[in-house]
Structure formats: C-alpha cells, structure tokens
Amino acid sequence: xxxxxxxxxxxxxxxxxxxxxxxxxxxxxxxxxxxxxxxxxxxxxxxxxxxxxxxxxxxxxxxxxxxxxxxxxxxxxxxxxxxxxxxxxxxxxxxxxxxx
Numbered sequence: 001x002x003x004x005x006x007x008x009x010x011x012x013x014x015x016x017x018x019x020x021x022x023x024x025x026x027x028x029x030x031x032x033x034x035x036x037x038x039x040x041x042x043x044x045x046x047x048x049x050x051x052x053x054x055x056x057x058x059x060x061x062x063x064x065x066x067x068x069x070x071x072x073x074x075x076x077x078x079x080x081x082x083x084x085x086x087x088x089x090x091x092x093x094x095x096x097x098x099x100x
Contacts, residue, residue, distance in 0.1 A: 004032070004050055004075045010096030015089050016064075023080065023096060025055065032057070040064070055082070 021038025032048035073082025
C-alpha cells in the first residue's frame with residue numbers, strides 16, 4: 001500500500017458551512033482514483049495525480065450547482081490537508097484523518 005492510500009474523514013470549510021465527507025485514495029504509481037462521499041452525494045476523483053505525498057485531482061459536482069472542483073492536498077502520516085477551488089466561490093480549505 002502506498003503512503004497516500006486510505007479513507008480519510010475530512011471536513012471542508014466552505015461558504016455553505018462545514019462539509020463533512022470521506023475521501024478515498026487508491027493510488028497506482030503516479031496516478032490515483034477514488035471518491036469524495038459526503039452530504040451532497042459521492043463525487044468521483046478525475047485526473048488524480050500523485051507526486052510523493054502531494055495529490056492533485058478534480059471532481060465534477062452537480063448539486064447544488066454544476067461546478068468542477070480543483071483540489072490539491074498533502075498527506076503527512078495519517079493526516080491530509082489541502083484546498084478545493086470552488087469556481088466563482090473561491091477556495092475552501094479541508095483537512096482530515098486517515099481511518100485506522
């Protein structure tokens with residue numbers, strides 16, 4: 001298992017309030033796939049890239065409005081932290097802890 005793989009319990013600080021979700025990361029070399037499952041449903045990871053402990057990816061959101069989220073994060077031990085670009089709404093920071 002790669003150092004970034006796992007399921008992370010995350011909280012994103014968005015303009016709509018705190019959004020809780022679970023980010024799942026399944027890496028394969030320099031790429032990864034997975035999902036972010038939360039209150040607004042499940043979003044699939046697109047264009048997931050792994051560079052050491054640095055992750056970048058996109059997710060297409062449809063609810064409450066269509067938007068592509070551009071995300072990046074760092075994994076340090078069992079924690080993840082990063083940002084999601086929310087189109088016209090700016091950026092939301094998020095952090096989480098890997099499930100044991």
